[in-house]
Amino acid sequence: MLSSNNIPTNTQPKVNFNTNYKSYLMPTDIPQPPSHYLQNSCDKQINNDSYVTSEPLTSSLNVCYIGAGYVGGTSSAVMAYKCPEEKVTVTVCDIDKKKIDAWNSNNLPIYEPGLEDIVKKQRGKNLFFTTDLNSAINAADIIFISVGTPTKQRGFGAGEAAELKYVENATRKIAQISRNSKIIVEKSTVPCRTAEHIRTILNTNKNSQIKNNISNYTTNHYIKNNNNSIINTNYCNISNNFNINNNINNTPENSNTYCINNLISNESNIPHERINNHPFNNININKTSDDVNINNDDYTNLIDSLSLSNNDSTLTDIDSCSESNTCFQSQDQELKELNKQISDDEVDIKIKKNDDKLKNEKSLIHFEILSNPEFLSEGTAINDLLYPDRVLIGGEPTKEGKKAQNILYQLYSYWIPKKKIITMGLWSTELSKLAANALLAQRISSINALSALCEEVGADIQEISYACGLDSRIGSKFLNASVGFGGSCFKKDILNLVYLSNAFKLPEVAEYWKQVIIMNEYRKSKFIKNIFTKLFCTISGKSIAVFGFSFKKDTKDTRESAAITVVISLLQEGAIVKLYDPKVTKDQILFDIKENSQPQEINENISNIIICNSAYDAAYNSDAIVICTEWDEFKSLDYKNIHNNMNKPAHIFDGRLILNHQELKKIGFNVEAIGKKI
Ligand SMILES: NC(=O)c1ccc[n+]([C@@H]2O[C@H](COP(=O)([O-])OP(=O)(O)OC[C@H]3O[C@@H](n4cnc5c(N)ncnc54)[C@H](O)[C@@H]3O)[C@@H](O)[C@H]2O)c1
Ligand SMILES: O=c1ccn([C@@H]2O[C@H](COP(=O)(O)OP(=O)(O)O[C@H]3O[C@H](CO)[C@@H](O)[C@H](O)[C@H]3O)[C@@H](O)[C@H]2O)c(=O)[nH]1
16 A cells, blocks of 8 residues: 655545545555635636546556656656556656656655655556656557746857746657657647647658658659669768657768768758758668768668568667667668669559558548646645646547547546636636746736835835735735745746747737846845845855755755755855755756856855755754755754854844744844845
C-alpha cells in the first residue's frame, strides 16, 4: 500500500466526493480533498454539454508526456496514480538522459511533497520514464507536450516572447514518428494560437507526407539525372551513421546534410524553401571516420530505397540507429541488392504505385490538437494535481475536436469531479493560462506597491491584506507582501502577454501588464536599499546571513528567485554572503550566482559566498540575517541563541513576513520587515 507519509494530507473529515468511483480508486490512504472541494464547483459552466458526452473510455489508453520536467514529471505521475493501471499507461520521455535516469532512481530530479511516494508506487506498473521518444510516441494515443517555453533570449521578441523551439521540436518529432492518429495536447504554457502552428506542422510533416515528398523529389531527381550528367561529377560523403533529429543544420563544416542539400538544389533548382522542407533536413548525416563515398548510383538507389519502401521498417531502422551504424549496414545491404540499372519507365511506375498507396495512408492519420494548460504551483504540485480548482480542455468545435475533448475529459474524470472539468474553445483556453498567471502576479504587485507605501506612512501591510481579503469580492489569497514574486512562470508569462498585446498593436494593454513586472523589480530593490541603509550605508566586508534561496518554500527550484537578486546586490556591495537553504544544492546556488553576475564579477562573487549547512551556521558571526524564502523551519529557530552569536548590533530583515517581529525586538534584534515599521 502507498505510504502516505509524505503525500499532502488534509485534516478535514473524509468526503466521499464521487460515489461513481470504483473502490480501487479510492483507497483510504489517498489524501482527501479539501473540505471546500466539492461544494465550490465552478460557478459557470461553459456549455459543457455541447462538447462532451457521458461515454466512458471503452478501450485502454497509452498516454505519453514529452518533457519530464516539473509539469511532465508530476502530472504524469498523478495521472498514473489515479487511473486504473490496467486501463491507462503513462510514459514520460525526455531528451535529457540525466533527468530520465534520475526519474528512474531513488533521487528524483525535483522535490515536491508527496511526489516520491507516488512515483515509487506507480513506476514500472503504469508509469515509465524513458529517453526512447520514438517508441513512446509511436505507442501513444494521447501525447502531452510538456516541454519548457522560457522567455526568448535572442532575435525577434527577445526578452518578451516565449521561446517556442522546444514545442516545435517536439511537434516535428511527433510528425516524423507517428504511424497512426493521435490526440496532441498542449500542456506547456504557450501564446495564443500556438495550437494552430502545431496543427500546421503536424499536417504538413506527418510521416506519410514525408514519404510522399521523398518520392516526389525522387521523381525530379531521376528526370534531372537522365537529362544531364551533373550527378556523375558529384560525389557525396555520407557516413554510415544515420540519425533522424530535428536540428536543421545546413552548415558545410558540421554536416554532410549541406552536401546533400547542395546536391539536390544544384541539380534540380528546387527553391530553398522547398529544400528546407525536404526530408533530408530531418536526417542528420554525421561525418564519422567510417565515411563512405557514395556515387551517383548508390545515392539514387539510397533515395529510392528510402522513398519506395513499402513497409515502415526503413524509416524505423533509421530512427532506431541514432547511435550505431547498424541501420546503414542493413541499408548498405539493401543498396547492393538494389544496385541495378532501373529504366525510367520502371521508376515512374514504381513511384506512381507508391504515391497512391502513401496518399491513402496519409489520409488515414489524423492529429487532433487540444489545449490543456497546467495550473499547478510548485511546492504544492501533488495536491494541486489531485484536487485542481479546474481543468481546462480547449478544442475545436468540430466532430473530431469534440471527440478528442471527450476522451481527455473521461481520462481526467477518473479522479476529478466532472463539474471541475471545463471544455471550451482553443484560443480561450490558451489565453486563460496567461490570464490566470497575470492576475495572480498582479495581486502580488498590487499588495507590494501598497507595502512600499506602508513603510513610509506607518501602516501595516499585513493588516491591510487582512482587511481587504475579508471582502469576499477580493478574497484573501495571494495578498502576501514579499520581497517579490519569483518562479519560472509569472515573469515569463506576463512578458509573453506583453509581447502578444504589442503584436496585436495594443500598446496600452502591453504597458498595463508590464507594470506588474516593473513593480516586482521595484519591490526587490527597495528591500535591498533598506538593508544597505540600515547597515549604516556600508556592507563592504560585513557578513550577511541569507536564509532561503528557492523562489518559495517547499521547492528546490530557484528560477527567477528574488533571493538571486538580493544575493547578487549584497555581493556587489562587497558583503560576505553566508547562505543557507534547506533544499537547494550548492551547485545550483553557484550556478545561479555565476549566471547572474557580470563576467568581470564572477570570480569575486563566487569567492565571497559561503554555502552553509544550517541557518545557525549562516548566522554565526554575521551582522545581519536576510529572510528571502518562507521555509517553515525559519519560523521556529532559536533566535535568542542566534542573536548571542552574531555581531552587534544584530539586524534581521524579514522579506517574507514570517517571523514574530515583537519577540525578535525583545531579544535585541534591529528588525526590519516588508510593509511595516517595527
Ligand atoms: N513549473 C511549473 O510550475 C509550471 C506550472 C504550470 C505550467 N508550466 C509550464 O509547463 C511547461 C513546462 O514547464 P516545466 O517547469 O516543467 O519545464 P522544465 O524545464 O522543468 O521541463 C521541460 C523538459 O522538457 C524537456 N525537453 C525539451 N525539449 C524536448 C524535446 N524535444 N523532447 C523531449 N523533451 C524535451 C527538457 O529536457 C526538460 O526536461 C512550460 O511551458 C511552463 O510554463 C510550468
Ligand atoms: O501572496 C503571495 C503569493 C505568492 N507569492 C510569491 O509568488 C511567487 C509564485 O508563487 P506561486 O504562484 O505559489 O508558485 P508558482 O509555482 O510559480 O505557480 C504559479 O505559476 C504556475 C506556472 O504557470 C501556475 O501553474 C500556478 O497556478 C501559479 O500560481 C513565489 O515567489 C511566491 O513566494 C507572493 O509573494 N505572495
